[in-house]
Amino acid sequence: MEATLFEKIINREIPADILYEDELSIVIKDISPQAPTHLLIIPKKVIPKLSDATGEDQNILGHLMLVAGKIAEQLELDETFRLVVNNGAKAGQSVFHLHLHLLSGRSLNWPPG
Ligand code: 5GP
Numbered sequence: 001m002e003a004t005l006f007e008k009i010i011n012r013e014i015p016a017d018i019l020y021e022d023e024l025s026i027v028i029k030d031i032s033p034q035a036p037t038h039l040l041i042i043p044k045k046v047i048p049k050l051s052d053a054t055g056e057d058q059n060i061l062g063h064l065m066l067v068a069g070k071i072a073e074q075l076e077l078d079e080t081f082r083l084v085v086n087n088g089a090k091a092g093q094s095v096f097h098l099h100l101h102l103l104s105g106r107s108l109n110w111p112p113g
Contacts, residue, residue, distance in 0.1 A: 004097035006042045020071055024063050027071055036105025037077060041068050047098040050087045068102050077104045084112070 008014040010026055017029035019039065030038040043060045047053050053061060065083070072081050081104035086093040 004046055005095050006040075006097040006099065007046060010042070010044055020067065020074075022067070024060055025067050027067060030101070034101075035103040035108070037075065037081070037103065039071065039102040041071070041100040041102060043098055048096040049093060050085050050098055053098070064100050068100055071102065072104070075104075080104060082108050 003011070003013075005014065006026075009016045009018075009028060016031075018026060019029065020027040023044070025041060025043050027039055027041050030040050041064050043057075043064060045057070045060055047057060047060075068081075068083055072079070081102055084101040084103065085098070086101075
């Protein structure tokens with residue numbers, strides 16, 4: 001099976017602005033930012049979408065959330081940010097390798113579009 005776009009970034013086959021990496025995850029800048037800070041928090045394990053995750057992935061999913069908090073603290077985002085997971089094409093997912101969007105640096109409306 002062909003590697004996902006994010007696997008290629010993890011494997012350094014495609015360049016990206018990498019802000020953080022550990023054994024389970026990587027954090028990159030989104031190539032098309034929708035806010036002054038727009039990061040993608042990506043598990044190294046390929047889980048196509050959140051709804052494909054199983055009990056085995058519990059640790060990874062928790063880890064991604066904790067990484068989000070840690071990065072937000074390091075970047076001094078004033079404890080103000082939004083995490084988004086688009087699950088499925090109709091929800092706006094375009095890359096089928098699970099990722100959290102972290103958005104910050106502007107007012108964020110609710111409900112989202
Ligand atoms: P999704 O639409 O699947 O929720 O989010 C995918 C995100 O990946 C989009 O926000 C898009 O801008 C970002 N993206 C797509 N291609 C690339 C790329 O080559 N590099 C980076 N850094 N981000 C990308």
